[in-house]
Amino acid sequence: MSYIFADAVRLGGDFVYRMIATSNVAGDDDKDKYEIVARVDCKYSPKLSFQAWYSYINVDGNTEAQSGSKNVRLQTLYQF
DSSP: OEEEETTTEEEEEEEEEEEEEEEETTEEEEEEEEEEEEEEEEEOSSSEEEEEEEEEEEETTSOGGGSEEEEEEEEEEEOO
């Protein structure tokens, strides 16, 4: 889902959910996995644009130290 306003800025986000079925000796253990992504795109001029993403991934069943992964990406694109 995204929203564009002022013909130059786009805000967007995604949510993905998946159940992972795993089998082991002790029995069946299902894990839930989800990812949340937020995006911002800005077109400064016809040749210059900026983009930023934030992603959070969570897998249930992991230890508390491994429960979430956060990623940030910034990008500048100049087209000749």
